[in-house]
Each structure stands twice: as C-alpha cells, then as structure tokens.
Amino acid sequence: MPMPSVTIIGAGPIGLEMACRCVSSNFSVTLIEKEPTIAGNVHKWSSVNLFSPWSMNYSPRGLEILTELKVDHPKPDSYPTGKEYVEGYLDHIKSYLCSNACPNFNLKLSTTLISSVRQNSPKTSMSSRSSSPFLLLLKDSNTNVEFHHKTDKLIDCSGTYSNPSPLGLSSQPALNERSLNSEITRSLNAEIPVGSKILLVGSGATAITFLKKIVEACENADNNVQTEVIWLTRRGKDEIYHRIPSDPLPQRDNLSVLAHTLLQNGGSNNLKLTHLQSEILSLSKSPDQWTVGLTSRTTPTVTCSTIIGATGFRPDTSIYSELQVHTCYASEGPMKLAGYLLSQSGGGGGDCLSQVSPGPELLRNPEEDFYVAGMKSYGRGSAFLIRIGLEQVDMIMGLLQGK
Secondary structure: OOOOEEEEEOOOHHHHHHHHHHHHOOOEEEEEOOOOOOOHHHHOOOOOEOOOOHHHOOOHHHHHHHHHOOOOOOOOOOOOEHHHHHHHHHHHHHHHHOOOOOOOEEEEOOEEEEEEEEOOEOOOOOOOHHHOOEEEEEEEOOOOEEEEEEEOEEEEOOOOOOOEOOOEHHHOOOEOHHHHHHHOEOOOOOOOOOOOEEEEEOOOHHHHHHHHHHHHHHHOOOOOOOEEEEEEEOOOHHHOOOOOOOOOOHHHHHHHHHHHHHHHHOEEOOEEEEEEEOOEEEEEEEOOEEEEEEOOOOOOEEEEOEEEEOOOEOOOHHHHOOOOOOEOOOOOOEHHHHHHHHHHHOOOOOOHHHOOOOOHHHHOOOOOOEEEOHHHHHOOOOOOOHHHHHHHHHHHHHHHOOO
16 A cells, blocks of 8 residues: 655655655655755755854754764754754755655755645535645756656645835835846845935835844944945834743844944934835935835935845745635635634734644634645744644644554
C-alpha cells in the first residue's frame, strides 16, 4: 500500500518542521519553495536579529537532528540574525531531509504554486470531496514550465512576507504605486542611502527596524553627511509603537525605546527625523526624486529620493481560492483561528509572548486535509511567533494521524 502523500507549501521554519514530522510519520512528503533556496523569506531579512531567543525558534526534533548530524546546538539564550538562523539550524534540517535518511522526501525549489483544487470536485461541490486528491498547478521558475502535482493532504506554510501591504489610503495601492512598486525599498537587507532624504512609511516593528538601520548607517557616515527622514504614519506620534511594561523580549523593548527617543530628540547624530501623520494618495517619480501626494491639508506633498515601505503584510489567499476555506472578513486568516485571536486581543495590541496556542480544532478548515500553518495562519496579524508555528505543527500532525 503506497504512503499517503503530503505537500507542504513554503520551506521556511514551519514548513521544514512540518516536513520533518511528516517524513518521520511515514508520509510521502513534497516540500515546495518558490525561492531558489530554502527559507526564502528569512533570507530577505538576514541581517536582522530575531526578537525571540534561539530557545523559542527550534524544536525538540530539530535538536535531535542536529545531534544526529554532529552539529553543535545553538546557545538557547542568544538572539540570532536571520542569517545565523538559516546557517545554524534551518540549513541543517534541509540537509537531513535531503539525505538518504529520508527517501520519502522531495524538495522542489524555484517552484511556485499558482492554484490548488480538488480533482473532479469544483468548489461548489459538497459531496465526497475528501475522496478526491488535491490537484496543484505549479510553475518552475527556471524553465517557466507549468505542471500538475497531486497530493492527498495539503499544508500552506508559505507565510506573508513576500506579500506586503500597499502604501496608500486604507491599505489601497496609492495612485501609480503598482507601476512603481519595484522601486520602493522593502527589504531590510537594502543599503541605506545616507546623505539623502528618505520617506519611511509604517509604524510597526519593521518600520522601527528600518529606522535602526538608518541610525547605524548615519553613525558610520562622515560627520558632514546629513540624512533626513520623514516618518509617515496613520497614527499620531504618541501612538506609533506601544511599549510593553517589563517586556520579556529585550530586543523588542529596545526598538520601542529607540523610536520614542528619536522622535523626542528629532533624530540623532547626522540624522534629522520628522514625524508626519497622514496617508499617501499618489506617487510619481523622476529619475532622482519621488513626489508623494498626501491626505494632509497642511502638508499635501512631500519629495524624497527614497521611499521605504514598512506597512505590514497580508496573506495571498488566491492559491487556495478554489478550495472550501472560511476566511476572516477582517484579517483574511482562516476563520476559526482568526475568531479566537480577535477574542483574545479584544482587537488591540498586547504581548505576543503571552499567547497560548488554541486547540487543534481551530486549525481545521471546511476543506478536509487542508491546513494553513505559520505566519499565514494569522492573516494580517503581526503577533505570530515561530514558537506558535512549531506548536501548530504538533497539532496538525495529530489531526493528520487521526488523533
């Protein structure tokens, strides 16, 4: 009797963990990653330290694999960069999966999921859906060849990092934003253009991390090189970033302190910082200057040489739009989990470290044997932790095995 097949979308931390667990449980596993390397999204912020320590970003099974490979375990109380996380842990998990120890594993890099359906069962069909396999439409980015792939079970661990929210009014693309999107800086690995005028858009941890990189670049520049940053947010200056009392994550607390200090002082060495509360209506660009139309009556237009977009991320639900998935009207995450998260937060902020994983039933979808795990399961929410994703893997494994 052939092994039941599982296909996992996304070879990031959660997708790799899911693959390890499924391989060990005698599933035939295919792991699909659209980037040319595993952990494609992590590579995009490889220079940035995680908020959480190593101890919250690996699993017991992962440590067992490191031991089997005779690789030193990371120091549990240190805070890795994305690069260190990949090289010190995720790359070793990939090496194990691709070794002779896992003959029931197949990794497809540079492969994009375009669509997923139930074979011979359109979305409106209600009977006997689970008896049909999933049929995936995939594309090889190297050859541009499209092909089909069948699987018994499907798990989306693709995350949201590659799908940033637009810069415009109420998260709608600003006028001309789509045609100029490739010229907007969004990667935390991007070089900071010191000595220029920068528009930083967004108010969360990613925006402040960009601000930290700008401060560091200015400190390393010549004293006569001045950089100007306009920090554009929807919120007022006092609401930009909520500081958690006695924050158990010092890296996160440091960002909050940095933001408030820079705003209070109007910048730092070689850096002038101005806050502007408004939203973007339009974008236009000449070879060396952006012109940005705003909703502000007092400042209807600003110009700059660089725009940094840090407005959060949203899930790409199009890849499972032909499956029966109940999606939250607000967050776009799967409805059961989204409802739980909204009830826990009251619609507001809080310490993501205090989260308790809900039961496995909240990870079920109307489409049997289809699951969304990892950051994407939180929709547009920003409270996801890798620790939570590893716990989701435990729960989904129980569901896959009928426990």
